[in-house]
Amino acid sequence: MNIESISKNLSWLPKPVTRFLEKRMKNVPAVKQMVEKENDKLQASLEHSLKPYRGKFESFAALPQMGIDREKILADIQKMHDQEIGTWEKGYVSGGIYNGDKDHIDFLNKAYALNSQSNPLHSDIFPSATKFEAEIVSMVAGMMGQGKTSDGAQIVGCVSSGGTESILLAMKTYRDRAREEKGITAPEMILCDSAHTAFDKASHYFGIKQIRIPMKDDFSIDVEAAKRAINRNTIVIVGSAPTFPHGIIDDIEALSNLALQHNIGFHTDSCLGGFLIPFAEKLGYKVPVIDFRLPGVTSMSVDTHKYGYAAKGTSVVLYRSAELRHYQYYTTTEWPGGLYFSPTIAGSRPGALSAACWAAMLSIGEEGYLRATKSILETADYVRKGIQSIPELEILGNPLWIFAIRSKVDTLNIYEVLDQMAAKHWSLNGLHKPSCFHIALTLRHTQPGVADRFINDLKESVAYVKANPGNKEGLAPVYGLAATLPFRGMVSDILKKYLDVVYTV
Numbered sequence: 001m002n003i004e005s006i007s008k009n010l011s012w013l014p015k016p017v018t019r020f021l022e023k024r025m026k027n028v029p030a031v032k033q034m035v036e037k038e039n040d041k042l043q044a045s046l047e048h049s050l051k052p053y054r055g056k057f058e059s060f061a062a063l064p065q066m067g068i069d070r071e072k073i074l075a076d077i078q079k080m081h082d083q084e085i086g087t088w089e090k091g092y093v094s095g096g097i098y099n100g101d102k103d104h105i106d107f108l109n110k111a112y113a114l115n116s117q118s119n120p121l122h123s124d125i126f127p128s129a130t131k132f133e134a135e136i137v138s139m140v141a142g143m144m145g146q147g148k149t150s151d152g153a154q155i156v157g158c159v160s161s162g163g164t165e166s167i168l169l170a171m172k173t174y175r176d177r178a179r180e181e182k183g184i185t186a187p188e189m190i191l192c193d194s195a196h197t198a199f200d201k202a203s204h205y206f207g208i209k210q211i212r213i214p215m216k217d218d219f220s221i222d223v224e225a226a227k228r229a230i231n232r233n234t235i236v237i238v239g240s241a242p243t244f245p246h247g248i249i250d251d252i253e254a255l256s257n258l259a260l261q262h263n264i265g266f267h268t269d270s271c272l273g274g275f276l277i278p279f280a281e282k283l284g285y286k287v288p289v290i291d292f293r294l295p296g297v298t299s300m301s302v303d304t305h306k307y308g309y310a311a312k313g314t315s316v317v318l319y320r321s322a323e324l325r326h327y328q329y330y331t332t333t334e335w336p337g338g339l340y341f342s343p344t345i346a347g348s349r350p351g352a353l354s355a356a357c358w359a360a361m362l363s364i365g366e367e368g369y370l371r372a373t374k375s376i377l378e379t380a381d382y383v384r385k386g387i388q389s390i391p392e393l394e395i396l397g398n399p400l401w402i403f404a405i406r407s408k409v410d411t412l413n414i415y416e417v418l419d420q421m422a423a424k425h426w427s428l429n430g431l432h433k434p435s436c437f438h439i440a441l442t443l444r445h446t447q448p449g450v451a452d453r454f455i456n457d458l459k460e461s462v463a464y465v466k467a468n469p470g471n472k473e474g475l476a477p478v479y480g481l482a483a484t485l486p487f488r489g490m491v492s493d494i495l496k497k498y499l500d501v502v503y504t505v
């Protein structure tokens with residue numbers, strides 16, 4: 001008996017029963033031993049992939065007694081960089097590196113270097129940082145409905161550290177507003193199963209109950225089910241434009257109208273699409289309106305560090321009104337450290353990242369974003385046709401540039417195909433519920449030959465797995481287990497072990 005076979009035998013049980021069983025079984029010595037064995041196996045394979053520099057570079061578990069020569073430090077950093085750049089530079093990575101052009105990166109690095117000491121918390125010392133951030137917000141607001149809401153008000157916002165923080169901030173804002181204005185103490189948010197897990201985090205951090213709505217057959221949210229889920233405690237409805245897993249744009253108009261009718265917030269999560277969809281619309285692509293032109297949209301998250309082509313570490317959260325944004329801010333008036341106020345979660349923040357983001361947006365301009373969008377969407381058409389030419393595979397739903405791919409035939413394990421792609425250097429995202437993997441196309445994939453290489457490698461991988469099914473190596477068994485194991489606490493424990501490995505020297 002192993003975990004896999006236990007899982008198969010118990011997968012029909014209702015969730016509360018498996019949770020109860022899991023609690024009981026966790027302390028049974030035989031089960032404990034079995035879980036430890038699985039963990040040891042995983043740990044060994046993780047250490048191999050997460051710690052490739054062990055033995056190749058000196059490790060520092062403690063501060064060196066004497067400072068090390070700067071040239072040597074930079075040489076080591078350069079060597080590690082050189083080993084890592086190949087995968088993403090040649091376009092083998094899904095998402096991740098959205099621009100990657102050398103001249104663009106050199107330019108961002110210069111803007112960063114000039115501002116490496118800058119901190120927007122000290123706006124008196126670094127007024128340039130406040131200029132950069134105000135203008136980033138204004139430029140992004142300008143993309144989302146000409147900077148004005150449907151009723152002519154000014155769209156406002158803040159720069160955050162990434163999509164997750166933008167989402168956390170927006171959800172905290174709705175929680176605080178609902179508490180203050182409606183006395184809601186048990187807040188709930190309504191969102192699709194496919195909405196980003198940053199909303200899970202917000203739920204966990206801020207005590208907001210999540211009502212997850214199933215996807216329809218087209219992988220967008222079931223709006224009727226969302227409507228039925230609204231109650232007195234609902235503070236916000238969320239729609240994705242598009243979703244991370246399958247690249248599908250939810251019915252933002254219908255959802256935001258629902259929110260408007262019930263006088264609750266509506267958040268468009270356009271972390272992934274905010275810098276593509278507005279430009280796709282201008283290029284004449286048939287894309288839905290997702291922004292403040294819709295009267296029910298009250299906030300949005302738009303990531304500058306994805307298709308905005310900034311360096312990693314910036315995103316924008318936008319609000320329909322300054323009053324709403326006030327619920328996001330934090331102020332302290334009684335602290336001996338003085339009057340304190342900060343707009344986002346962090347205290348001190350890297351002004352250099354805002355400078356680099358501002359520089360990226362100015363240097364690319366509307367014309368550059370239009371060109372980039374056109375190039376990605378044209379590559380996407382080509383890749384879509386390539387995937388559709390493989391009879392054993394299918395794309396989930398009808399996405400624009402993010403393709404989740406699953407197996408059409410029982411005999412082909414999609415995770416084994418993913419492993420084969422990994423063996424050919426591809427770094428794609430394994431997904432589950434349903435079992436599939438995805439590629440988010442970026443400017444890296446628009447380089448000559450990359451799309452063809454992807455399609456050919458995919459064809460070869462499918463052919464290989466058909467001829468050699470049942471590979472027990474690689475990640476396929478892990479994905480298989482994670483997808484079917486009814487004991488989600490055990491899966492969670494495994495993920496925590498992964499993080500423990502990350503932080504071992």
Ligand SMILES: Cc1ncc(COP(=O)(O)O)c(C=O)c1O
Pocket residue numbers: 162163164165167196198240242243244269270271272303315
């Ligand atoms: C739709 C969506 N929302 C939110 C996020 C979270 O963004 P980040 O990883 O920058 O925190 C992502 C990340 O891919 C995303 O795709």
